[in-house]
Each structure stands twice: as structure tokens, then as C-alpha cells.
Amino acid sequence: MSPASHPASNEGLQDLFNEQRKLMDYFFDNLEYEPLANFCKEIMACKGVVFFSGVGKSGFIAQKISMTLVSTGTKAVFLNPTDALHGDIGIVSENDLLVLFTKSGSTSELLTLIPYARAKGAKLIGVSSVKGSKLDVACDMHVHLPLERELCPFDLAPVTSTAIQMLFGDTVAIALMKERNLTQEEYAKNHPAGRIGKRLLLKVSDVMNAKDLPFVKKDVKVIDSLVELSSKGAGCVLVVGENNVLEGTFTDGDLRRALQSKGSSVLEQPLEMVATKTPRTINEDAMAVEAMKSMEEPTKVTFLPVVNDSKQVTGIITLHGLVTAGL
Structure with missing residues (x-):
């Protein structure tokens, strides 16, 4: 049977779309x-x-x-x-x-x-x-x-x-x-609930978690940090000094790697011996989309400590939190 007998077939649909295109061409031409x-x-x-x-x-x-x-x-x-x-x-x-x-x-x-x-x-x-x-x-x-x-x-x-x-x-x-x-910013203000608007308007401070943060002092033993590591749901602890100035991070991944390389004796060591001394961070005034980009490069991470200009920890932002916020 001819394509015209089966308008919903591949050939029939192609004919219809071509005909619609010709009708649209008439519009443009006139x-x-x-x-x-x-x-x-x-x-x-x-x-x-x-x-x-x-x-x-x-x-x-x-x-x-x-x-x-x-x-x-x-x-x-x-x-x-x-x-x-x-x-x-x-x-x-x-x-x-x-x-x-x-x-x-x-x-x-x-x-x-x-x-x-x-x-x-x-x-x-x-x-x-x-x-x-x-x-x-x-x-x-x-x-x-x-x-x-x-x-x-x-x-x-x-x-x-x-x-x-x-x-x-x-x-x-x-x-x-x-x-x-x-401007793109003005357009975003008209779409505050949309993904575009959120990417252009939301700051880190708008989506970070600032409550009940997993703070641990650097001289605490690894074994004594495990409750904080597992109970706060962030997948990490934030190693801080005086006035909550960030001195490092320690993640569940760090724990697994330390146990594999050093054995159970690592549990008795202070956190400062195994923590990441220079973790990636994000300023609380940065845009939330910058945090997402920072998590992706150069290697992927699932959280960033949020700090102010004095390097004091004011919160933590997670990939899950960014996705939940619609970014």
C-alpha cells in the first residue's frame, strides 16, 4: 500500500511533516x-x-x-x-x-x-x-x-x-x-522557581547546612571521631581549630583508605595525621552553581566546607543538597 494509505507510518509521517513545512514556508515567504x-x-x-x-x-x-x-x-x-x-x-x-x-x-x-x-x-x-x-x-x-x-x-x-x-x-x-x-539576571528574577533562576540567584548561604555541623578538633583520635562521622549524615567531619577555623576534613573514604594502608592502628592516631589538610572550600557569598562546578573538578567530591573571609566554617554544602534545591 502507498504511504498515503498509512499516514502514521515512517513514510506517511515524513510526507505530512514535509507538507507542513511547505505550508510554513508559505507563511515566511508572504x-x-x-x-x-x-x-x-x-x-x-x-x-x-x-x-x-x-x-x-x-x-x-x-x-x-x-x-x-x-x-x-x-x-x-x-x-x-x-x-x-x-x-x-x-x-x-x-x-x-x-x-x-x-x-x-x-x-x-x-x-x-x-x-x-x-x-x-x-x-x-x-x-x-x-x-x-x-x-x-x-x-x-x-x-x-x-x-x-x-x-x-x-x-x-x-x-x-x-x-x-x-x-x-x-x-x-x-x-x-x-x-x-x-539581562540574564533580570530573566532569572522572573523565574525564581525554575532551574535557570536558581542557578543565577541562589547563593551558597541559601542552600548550605549551617546547623549541627560535624566539627572535630584535630587532636581527637580517629576512633573517637567515628560517631560524629556517621551520625551527621555528611559523609565527613570538619577538622577545626580555634574559632572554628578550618584545618582539614576527614571522610568515610579517607577512613577506608587509612585502614587499608595502615591497618587498625590508625584508629588510635589523631585526626591531624590522616585528615586532608587543604580541602576544597567555598565562600558563603559564592553562587550555589559555583559550588556545584567546584565539586565536579578537578576530581569529584560530594561536599564542600563553607567558610567566610576569615576561613571560619559557617556551614557545609553537599551535592545532595544542591540537587534537592533544583540546581
């Missing part, structure tokens, strides 16, 4: 950039909020675009057209923009909303795939998204038009992001 530039200028000049609205699939796309704009530095909100006609339009003011998304340009809910939004003083921008549509005529500005047809065999299911809308919105969001010179 896209007019001056209206796009004017659209960006209107958003940049907006003194209030940029509201996005749409119905059905276009509504979901409008909502997604508004969220992307918010995360990249633009004040944007999705306005459900039905709810707007039942009171929510009260949030719209004369300083705002209202961007209406629809494939056909004739969505009744949006056309009904237009005169009431205009009465509030908002500027109206239509985004559709039909030039000269009712939406085009009714709005102050129109952005045309060229559409040859839908990939759907009936030319009904909005699968190409929604891809075009998403592409349009996300590309505009990046254009505005660059125009505003949004």
Missing part, C-alpha cells in the same frame, strides 16, 4: 515585516498593560503568548472575551493595548468585545490570517499572518494556523526582550 515592527513599537510604547484575547485554540495561543511576554519583561495579561463582557473589561484602561487573536478575523465574541474595549479607551490590534476581515476593519491596527491552508485534510482543524500564531508570538517576545536589553 509575511510582511512592517506591520510586525509597528506591532512591536506599540507594545514598547504601551504605558499600561498589553491584554491578549482569543477564543478556542487561538485563545490558548494568546494566553501562552501573554505568559511568554510576562516572563521576558513585558506587562501582559490574558483577557477571556466572555468574562470581559461580564465585568472583567473593567480592568482595561485608556493606557492599555488589547490584542485580539483569531484565524478568520470574524470570531463573534471578539467582534462583540471591540466596541466596549474601545469605549474604555484601549488601543485595539487584530491578529488574523484574513486581510480585510471584520476584525481588520474594526481594529486600529492589523497584523496579517499569511496562511495557505491547514494541514488538516479538510482544511478545518487549526493545526497550521496555530503553529503560525505561536511562532509569531514567541518571535515577537524575543524581539521585545532584546529591545529592552533584558
Whole structure:
């Protein structure tokens, strides 16, 4: 049977993706950039909020675009057209923009909303795939998204038009992001719970353990340090001197290696004889992501003593703690 008889086969899927690519090429080949530039200028000049609205699939796309704009530095909100006609339009003011998304340009809910939004003083921008549509005529500005047809065999299911809308919105969001010179740090502040935000915002002091630290003095015998080594769950003890100044570390790995090389007699030796005298450390003011990098190079370790500028131990940071924090 031909590939067309099996659209979900390798060959059939390849044909569909190639057809969708041709439909997207039509969009790119016929896209007019001056209206796009004017659209960006209107958003940049907006003194209030940029509201996005749409119905059905276009509504979901409008909502997604508004969220992307918010995360990249633009004040944007999705306005459900039905709810707007039942009171929510009260949030719209004369300083705002209202961007209406629809494939056909004739969505009744949006056309009904237009005169009431205009009465509030908002500027109206239509985004559709039909030039000269009712939406085009009714709005102050129109952005045309060229559409040859839908990939759907009936030319009904909005699968190409929604891809075009998403592409349009996300590309505009990046254009505005660059125009505003949004920094990586500013972007991270908009994503504090995300991995990117955590990597750029969290400091060592935010994720370290500063309580019940496994402190041991250097003259303590190895055998007497074992309770501290095993009970604190850090996999190490921190060998400290006066005022908790770090003088070394001793890990369960150090213990195994010492027993293998020196036998059980090592248990009676003071820690200073077997401890690592110059362990890797991290300052409490360093970024948490720096701690993770330090744990990986030059050889992997699972913890770092945290010290202040006076080399006093203020905490301990573990690989497990960093992973738990989402880094």
C-alpha cells in the first residue's frame, strides 16, 4: 500500500511533516515585516498593560503568548472575551493595548468585545490570517499572518494556523526582550522557581547546612571521631581549630583508605595525621552553581566546607543538597 494509505507510518509521517513545512514556508515567504515592527513599537510604547484575547485554540495561543511576554519583561495579561463582557473589561484602561487573536478575523465574541474595549479607551490590534476581515476593519491596527491552508485534510482543524500564531508570538517576545536589553539576571528574577533562576540567584548561604555541623578538633583520635562521622549524615567531619577555623576534613573514604594502608592502628592516631589538610572550600557569598562546578573538578567530591573571609566554617554544602534545591 502507498504511504498515503498509512499516514502514521515512517513514510506517511515524513510526507505530512514535509507538507507542513511547505505550508510554513508559505507563511515566511508572504509575511510582511512592517506591520510586525509597528506591532512591536506599540507594545514598547504601551504605558499600561498589553491584554491578549482569543477564543478556542487561538485563545490558548494568546494566553501562552501573554505568559511568554510576562516572563521576558513585558506587562501582559490574558483577557477571556466572555468574562470581559461580564465585568472583567473593567480592568482595561485608556493606557492599555488589547490584542485580539483569531484565524478568520470574524470570531463573534471578539467582534462583540471591540466596541466596549474601545469605549474604555484601549488601543485595539487584530491578529488574523484574513486581510480585510471584520476584525481588520474594526481594529486600529492589523497584523496579517499569511496562511495557505491547514494541514488538516479538510482544511478545518487549526493545526497550521496555530503553529503560525505561536511562532509569531514567541518571535515577537524575543524581539521585545532584546529591545529592552533584558539581562540574564533580570530573566532569572522572573523565574525564581525554575532551574535557570536558581542557578543565577541562589547563593551558597541559601542552600548550605549551617546547623549541627560535624566539627572535630584535630587532636581527637580517629576512633573517637567515628560517631560524629556517621551520625551527621555528611559523609565527613570538619577538622577545626580555634574559632572554628578550618584545618582539614576527614571522610568515610579517607577512613577506608587509612585502614587499608595502615591497618587498625590508625584508629588510635589523631585526626591531624590522616585528615586532608587543604580541602576544597567555598565562600558563603559564592553562587550555589559555583559550588556545584567546584565539586565536579578537578576530581569529584560530594561536599564542600563553607567558610567566610576569615576561613571560619559557617556551614557545609553537599551535592545532595544542591540537587534537592533544583540546581
